[in-house]
Amino acid sequence: MTALLAISVIVGQLCAQTSWHYLGTNSVKIYKGNATTPIFTFADVDSIVFVEKPQVPEDYQAPIISEQEISSIVGNGVIMNIDDFVAAYMTEEGNWHSQERPYPLRATDGEYFLFSIDTIPEDGAPIFLRARIAIKEHTSPKNSKDTKRYVLQQVVAGQQQTIRMVATISDSLDMVGQEVLIKMNGLAVGRHSDQIFLGMPHYFTEDDYISHGDEKCGWRLGTIRPRDWNNKLWRIGQPDPSKIVYTTMTIDEYFKVFSKEHRHLDGTLVEVKNVYFTGQYEYYLGSLIECTTGNPMQDEYANYFAPTTLGLYFPQQRVFTDGTNSSLTSCYEWSPLALVQLPASEYVGTVRGVLTFIEDNMKNILNYGFSQCNWSIGVQSVSDINLKNSNGEAWTPIIYPNE
Numbered sequence: 001m002t003a004l005l006a007i008s009v010i011v012g013q014l015c016a017q018t019s020w021h022y023l024g025t026n027s028v029k030i031y032k033g034n035a036t037t038p039i040f041t042f043a044d045v046d047s048i049v050f051v052e053k054p055q056v057p058e059d060y061q062a063p064i065i066s067e068q069e070i071s072s073i074v075g076n077g078v079i080m081n082i083d084d085f086v087a088a089y090m091t092e093e094g095n096w097h098s099q100e101r102p103y104p105l106r107a108t109d110g111e112y113f114l115f116s117i118d119t120i121p122e123d124g125a126p127i128f129l130r131a132r133i134a135i136k137e138h139t140s141p142k143n144s145k146d147t148k149r150y151v152l153q154q155v156v157a158g159q160q161q162t163i164r165m166v167a168t169i170s171d172s173l174d175m176v177g178q179e180v181l182i183k184m185n186g187l188a189v190g191r192h193s194d195q196i197f198l199g200m201p202h203y204f205t206e207d208d209y210i211s212h213g214d215e216k217c218g219w220r221l222g223t224i225r226p227r228d229w230n231n232k233l234w235r236i237g238q239p240d241p242s243k244i245v246y247t248t249m250t251i252d253e254y255f256k257v258f259s260k261e262h263r264h265l266d267g268t269l270v271e272v273k274n275v276y277f278t279g280q281y282e283y284y285l286g287s288l289i290e291c292t293t294g295n296p297m298q299d300e301y302a303n304y305f306a307p308t309t310l311g312l313y314f315p316q317q318r319v320f321t322d323g324t325n326s327s328l329t330s331c332y333e334w335s336p337l338a339l340v341q342l343p344a345s346e347y348v349g350t351v352r353g354v355l356t357f358i359e360d361n362m363k364n365i366l367n368y369g370f371s372q373c374n375w376s377i378g379v380q381s382v383s384d385i386n387l388k389n390s391n392g393e394a395w396t397p398i399i400y401p402n403e
Contacts, residue, residue, distance in 0.1 A: 060226040062173050062180070062233040070130075070181060073234065077126025077183075082154050082161040083264065085129060086196060090189045094118045096201055096219060104204075104218040106361045114362055115220050116190040117201050127184040129198075130154070130236070133176055134162065134244045134269055135354055137378060147223050148174070151267050151354055152198075153244060160245045162267035163189075165198040167224040169233070177241035183232040190221050193360035195266050197221045200228055211312060215361075246271045246352055251325040254355060258370045262357040270377065271352035272322070276387070277343045279303060280319040282328055286373050288319055296339055296400050304400065305379070306331040306338035317376055318342055320351060330356055330376035337381055339400040347387035347395040354378040 065073065080088070096117035097103055107115040120127060131152035147168050154161045173180070188200055202222025206213035249270045257265050280288045281301060292299055296307030306316040316338075317328040329351065331337050356378050359365060379385065387395040 060229045060233070061170050062229065062235050064235045064237070065181070066237070070236070073181065074128055075126060077128055079128045079130050079181075081156050082129065082131065082152070082163050083156075085127070085184070086163065086189065086264070089120060089127075089184075090116070090118050090191075090196065092116065094190050096188075096190075102218045104220065105215045106363070107218070109362050109366060112362070112365070113191065114194045114359060115192060115218075117188050117219060117221055118190050119188045119201065120184045120186065122186040124185070129163075129182045129184060130179070131163070131182070132179045132243060133239075135378075135380065136174070136176060137164075137354065137380070151269070152180075153269065155243075155245050160247060160268060161264075162269070163196055163198060164267050165224070166222065167199075167229075168226055169229070170226075173233075173235055175239040177239035177244060179236040179240070179243075181234040181236055186232065187224060187228065188221060191263070192221050193358045194263060195356070195358060196263050198224065200224050245269065248273065249355070251275075251322055251327045254375055255325060255327075255372050257357075262370075262374075265355060266357040268355045269352070270355045271350050272320075272327070272377065273350050274348060275320045275322045275351055276345050276348045278319045278321055278326065278345060279342055280326075282317045282319060282373055285368060286371060288326065291318075291342065303342050304338065305329065305340050305342065306333040306335060309333055315376075315378075325372075328373065328376040329353070330378045335380065337379055340382060341398040341400070343385070343387055343395045346389045348389075349385075349387035349395075351377060351379065352384045352386075353380060 070079075092111075092113055093108075094113070094116035096119060097113075103113070103115045103117075107113055129152070131154045133150050134153035135151040137149040137151065147166065150165045150167065152163050152165055182198075184198075187198060189196070189198055191197065192199075199221030200223065201219055203219050204217055204222070206217045246269045249268075249272060251272060254265060254270075278288070279291050281291055283289045289301070291303040292301045294302045294307075296302040296304040298308060300308050300310055300316070305318055309316065313332070315330045315332050317330050319326050319328060321327070354377065356376050357374050358376075359370065359374050382397045385395070389395075
């Protein structure tokens with residue numbers, strides 16, 4: 001007598017959760033994730049029927065919980081701080097990488113991985129992170145309008161710990177200063193361009209990229225969608241931006257960090273004091289060139305924070321200095337700061353934002369190594385720039401075309 005095998009799966013997520021091999025001899029083996037040992041083996045099978053599970057609502061609303069409710073949600077699980085979580089669950093290569101699931105060609109030299117994915121088991125002891133939404137970073141217009149990049153921050157023993165996250169979350173939660181509780185089981189942690197992220201595995205095709213698409217296609221961390229959040233995300237109380245911490249650093253302090261420790265310093269909210277803008281941009285491998293006086297809608301080298309990139313959508317970088325070292329701001333052309341003219345060098349003061357270390361091409365490391373130009377500060381708005389001239393007059397932003 002033969003059997004009919006029914007397998008319940010979430011359509012579209014089969015490859016991320018299970019894989020099945022029909023051997024052509026009325027036998028089926030089912031594997032979980034990238035395991036090499038099957039979790040089930042069936043014999044005498046005539047056919048396979050896939051039964052679609054009910055879909056999780058696409059507009060998952062994270063409930064608001066009180067401090068007293070957290071312990072009942074966590075149960076026998078553990079709330080980890082960010083650094084301990086990353087140390088425990090993010091490996092260099094990740095658990096996703098295989099011949100069938102390749103990373104982008106730019107990812108690795110075989111030992112050091114700029115891209116990685118480690119999936120967190122759905123079953124087992126619950127693992128939680130508790131953090132505050134510190135920054136909403138500007139993302140590419142190619143992404144969904146609901147997809148955003150966030151920096152999550154914890155303050156542990158007076159020191160901030162941060163991690164980036166790319167996600168779609170409801171408008172009610174999309175607030176700077178909102179503290180959240182995240183159940184990590186079923187999600188993923190890893191690196192994109194050597195930056196540590198929370199996300200979900202996603203395959204990017206060559207069509208997702210305008211330039212060098214053949215080098216960039218492959219598996220990497222992608223967006224956590226609303227259905228991924230189901231019973232994994234809670235709001236703790238109301239947003240409180242006053243709890244967000246900025247660390248004062250000098251350019252020299254972050255320039256000194258080039259080992260893998262840069263991964264943990266990346267994403268730190270910092271402010272750098274006693275600096276001014278030089279009117280320059282970084283062209284290539286540290287060469288600093290004077291900006292032009294051109295139209296920022298047409299000239300990518302114009303004297304603005306982020307003029308056009310002529311459709312390539314990379315972050316524009318502009319130079320500031322403390323008189324000893326020169327560093328870079330980083331800004332996208334669709335951010336509120338994009339068409340703001342660079343401050344004249346007579347204005348000196350504080351720049352704050354997200355300290356960023358980024359490298360997406362292993363060839364650059366092999367040929368040139370890491371450099372100080374891998375570092376920049378992601379500035380979000382004019383309120384992150386507080387400058388005055390020698391007369392005590394505050395810098396007033398000039399926005400194109402109202403000059």
